[in-house]
Amino acid sequence: xxxxxxxxxxxxxxxxxxxxxxxxxxxxxxxxxxxxxxxxxxxxxxxxxxxxxxxxxxxxxxxxxxxxxxxxxxxxxxxxxxxxxxxxxxxxxxxxxxxxxxxxxxxxxxxxxxxxxxxxxxxxxxxxxxxxxxxxxxxxxxxxxxxxxxxxxxxxxxxxxxxxxxxxxxxxxxxxxxxxxxxxxxxxxxxxxxxxxxxxxxxxxxxxx
Amino acid sequence: xxxxxxxxxxxxxxxxxxxxxxxxxxxxxxxxxxxxxxxxxxxxxxxxxxxxxxxxxxxxxxxxxxxxxxxxxxxxxxxxxxxxxxxxxxxxxxxxxxxxxxxxxxxxxxxxxxxxxxxxxxxxxxxxxxxxxxxxxxxxxxxxxxxxxxxxxxxxxxxxxxxxxxxxxxxxxxxxxxxxxxxxxxxxxxxxxxxxxxxxxxxxxxxxx
DNA sequence: TGATGACGGTATCAAAAGATACATAACCAA
DNA sequence: TTGGTTATGTATCTTTTGATACCGTCATCA
Numbered sequence: 001x002x003x004x005x006x007x008x009x010x011x012x013x014x015x016x017x018x019x020x021x022x023x024x025x026x027x028x029x030x031x032x033x034x035x036x037x038x039x040x041x042x043x044x045x046x047x048x049x050x051x052x053x054x055x056x057x058x059x060x061x062x063x064x065x066x067x068x069x070x071x072x073x074x075x076x077x078x079x080x081x082x083x084x085x086x087x088x089x090x091x092x093x094x095x096x097x098x099x100x101x102x103x104x105x106x107x108x109x110x111x112x113x114x115x116x117x118x119x120x121x122x123x124x125x126x127x128x129x130x131x132x133x134x135x136x137x138x139x140x141x142x143x144x145x146x147x148x149x150x151x152x153x154x155x156x157x158x159x160x161x162x163x164x165x166x167x168x169x170x171x172x173x174x175x176x177x178x179x180x181x182x183x184x185x186x187x188x189x190x191x192x193x194x195x196x197x198x199x200x201x202x203x204x205x206x207x208x209x
Numbered sequence: 210x211x212x213x214x215x216x217x218x219x220x221x222x223x224x225x226x227x228x229x230x231x232x233x234x235x236x237x238x239x240x241x242x243x244x245x246x247x248x249x250x251x252x253x254x255x256x257x258x259x260x261x262x263x264x265x266x267x268x269x270x271x272x273x274x275x276x277x278x279x280x281x282x283x284x285x286x287x288x289x290x291x292x293x294x295x296x297x298x299x300x301x302x303x304x305x306x307x308x309x310x311x312x313x314x315x316x317x318x319x320x321x322x323x324x325x326x327x328x329x330x331x332x333x334x335x336x337x338x339x340x341x342x343x344x345x346x347x348x349x350x351x352x353x354x355x356x357x358x359x360x361x362x363x364x365x366x367x368x369x370x371x372x373x374x375x376x377x378x379x380x381x382x383x384x385x386x387x388x389x390x391x392x393x394x395x396x397x398x399x400x401x402x403x404x405x406x407x408x409x410x411x412x413x414x415x416x417x418x
Numbered sequence: 419t420g421a422t423g424a425c426g427g428t429a430t431c432a433a434a435a436g437a438t439a440c441a442t443a444a445c446c447a448a
Numbered sequence: 449t450t451g452g453t454t455a456t457g458t459a460t461c462t463t464t465t466g467a468t469a470c471c472g473t474c475a476t477c478a
Contacts, residue, residue, distance in 0.1 A: 084340040130339040131293040
């Protein structure tokens with residue numbers, strides 16, 4: 001718990017008001033999740049507001065057989081879809097799934113009504129998050145409209161988290177899924193990159209050069 | 210001016226607090242614009258917050274030679290990009306252009322800091338607007354990712370404002386622009402629709418059947 | 419009335435991406 | 449080890465979309 005609080009103190013630099021910090025400690029609860037855990041499901045009411053301390057939550061929408069990636073909630077961030085749903089007492093229209101070991105700070109959703117009147121930093125944080133999510137979506141949007149798939153793949157590889165060996169652990173299938181295309185297309189493109197000596201392909205991972 | 214106030218009263222049903230309404234009357238200023246007027250420009254600081262009373266503002270981003278449509282600000286709505294920019298005292302990253310005769314209620318941007326502490330309905334409105342813009346973008350996004358252009362054209366025609374004669378006044382060029390493709394592609398698709406008896410083509414407008 | 423420019427129709431060609439099919443290799447659990 | 453599953457490589461074909469070019473029509477205005 002002390003460990004958690006330390007993490008917590010480090011991360012929540014957005015909220016300077018002392019009373020606010022007290023409230024955060026008082027009402028917040030740190031939960032740990034492992035890869036694959038589901039945080040929210042489409043159709044559920046949202047009663048809690050999450051702020052990620054460590055790790056990542058993948059937020060996406062599902063319609064029929066197709067899936068659309070909205071964003072990843074990473075450290076210091078909150079999930080704007082949850083926030084809006086909680087605010088208006090709507091059911092969630094998105095899924096949230098943990099993609100790596102993750103710690104989340106959880107608050108009863110009702111608190112936000114009080115916070116927004118009492119703590120300016122909260123409003124600032126909320127608007128900042130909405131704005132950022134919006135910009136992220138615009139970026140993906142642009143990518144899809146204007147860039148060819150090879151560019152988008154390359155972009156993905158450059159941004160992807162690397163381990164110390166310059167390895168990206170992802171399968172062609174997953175990559176295709178993230179970019180909204182098919183495995184064959186990705187394999188074709190990656191092979192081309194390999195020919196151009198940009199990467200080296202292995203089973204289960206890609207080495208960036 | 211009385212006319213304006215009446216319009217104003219009708220539209221601002223979102224804000225029930227009497228003191229808030231007083232403030233709105235006190236600080237708000239009604240401006241009229243005509244088609245083609247520019248409300249915000251990329252790179253400008255945003256000092257005023259607009260709420261549209263009547264008409265529409267087209268908000269888009271421009272990068273190099275390409276353009277990306279974000280949304281139209283219509284009656285009762287505000288421009289979330291302006292709001293966020295004003296809030297953080299950033300330059301606007303978008304353009305806002307009036308597309309039809311439009312009346313806009315304009316407020317000094319500083320007021321929002323006070324409003325968000327004093328008037329819960331304001332926060333509700335803001336979060337609602339952000340959420341809606343986000344959903345709109347997701348929709349366009351889905352359209353582009355999953356639908357073929359003919360579907361998107363058809364979708365556009367169904368949503369477009371009709372006059373009493375079932376006519377949509379738009380040129381192929383404009384339509385292509387809105388959907389992010391080229392005139393030839395649109396002409397080709399529309400011609401096909403005409404063959405299928407879904408529409409009838411005229412110079413400058415399209416008749417829906 | 420004649421020049422000009424916006425609008426729309428259509429043909430041809432090329433590029434990008436998806437669909438399908440099949441083969442091979444690595445991994446893993448029984 | 450063996451058989452099933454997952455990951456990857458690759459060829460072929462089709463569809464969709466974009467690019468380009470050229471033409472006719474309509475509206476407007478000097």
